[in-house]
Amino acid sequence: MRLDVQGVTIPVSAVFACRDITFEVPAGGVLGIVGPNGSGKSTLLRSIYRVLAPSDGTVASDGRDIWDMDPRELARELAVVVQEPEAEFDFTVTEVVMMGRAPHKSAFGRNTAEDAVYIRDALDRVGMTGAERRTFATLSGGEKQRVLIARSLAQQARALVLDEPTNHLDLRYQLEILDLIRSLGVTAIMAVHDINLAARYCDAILLMADGEVCGVGPPEEVLTASLVADVFEVTVKTAQLPDGRVVLYFERPNSQGQAPRTIA
Template sequence: MRVDIEDLSVAYAGRTVVAGAHLVAAEGQITGLVGPNGSGKSTLLRTVYRHLRPAAGRVLLSGTDLRELTPARSARHVAALPQERGADVELTVREVVAMGRTPYKRAFAGDDAADRDTVARALAEVGMDGAAGRRFAALSGGERQRVLLARAFAQEPDVLVLDEPTNHLDVRHQVELLALLRGKGRTTLVSLHDLNAAASVCDRLHVLHGGRVVASGPPREVLTPVLLAEVFGVRAAVVDHPLTGDPLIAFDHRERP
């Protein structure tokens, strides 16, 4: 399923946070949003998973306006991992992940064998199958992150919307998560602060600055020293990664650009 964001603007308390954004998340590809803090990445993603209503513009899922779908129907197409990840949920890990099956169930319906299999598979994918009976609130930040990602997988969506999915994860689990996303082959719209992670996992990047999309394209074309200086305020060189050949950004931590 393809996502088209057309002339999207979002405002808070009279202040425009995203202005006239145009971007595409192609079917089966990983599309990244990068930009400094406050550039509008999370705000834009919230409109895709219907947490916010845009002031103007629209979000299309394979040509259908998202707002024409019922919340339950859109939830069958789009699953989100937002930045707001409450830790005080008095549920077990298994119960949290099972919430991903809600869009497919009638009110008060219990889980059936297919639901339980889907939940177990999602937990195994993120390496949390051994924690199914633990309380969600007792988990570390990284563990909670992986459980909420499993909940999104259990939703079996056409589109994954992930807001900083590598936050709280150690290096090993960051690498495993990015490899897992690549292997999914699912339309994915993801915001990332780590530009090297974005360069390695994303097929296409959109750079936001001041609420506007200022550059779009493959990572190698977008992440140039000039853009890194102008948008992120850093001095950097872009070289080939010695193991993968992906663009690798080497930052100069000694002086400002």
């Protein structure tokens, strides 16, 4: 599914609004949204999954304005992975993934053998087979994230929106989740905190600051030391890894030359 965002402007509040944001993601492309806290990443994502209506501009899925679509119709095209504060109700892993079938179901429609196949397949693809009857609350952060991705797979969506999918995850799970997202072959838009991970796993980067686009394009063009330094207000240094990849690392602007403070 191709996603076009045209001049999207969202006046949520003066500070966190998005202003005139335009980009497109081709079918199967992975776009990473990078920017400091409060730069409008989540707001932009929420406008893409139809929670916030832009005051100006359009979001289109395969050329159709998402606000012209029925919410359920969009839900069959586009799935969202966000971790929300959990309510104290114990759903099992199967029940969570089963929610992904909801946009395909009528009110009194029963879960069918076909649904069970989708669920089994989804859990298999995220490596969570065997955990079907565990309660969601007992899973680790990485397992939860994978179950939520399994839900989006059961949803059979062709596009995925993820808000900080690697948040609170150990390094290994961060890499696993991003590998998994890449391996799905669906269009993906995700807000990513870690700039080096974003550069490594995304086809394109949208760099945001104060609700505006500071750069959009391939990672090596957007995530340059000077631009990142500008947007994040840090000093950026680059290093080349033995395999040729360039990684960035960061220091506070006025801490140049100082030894890093030891934390004890």
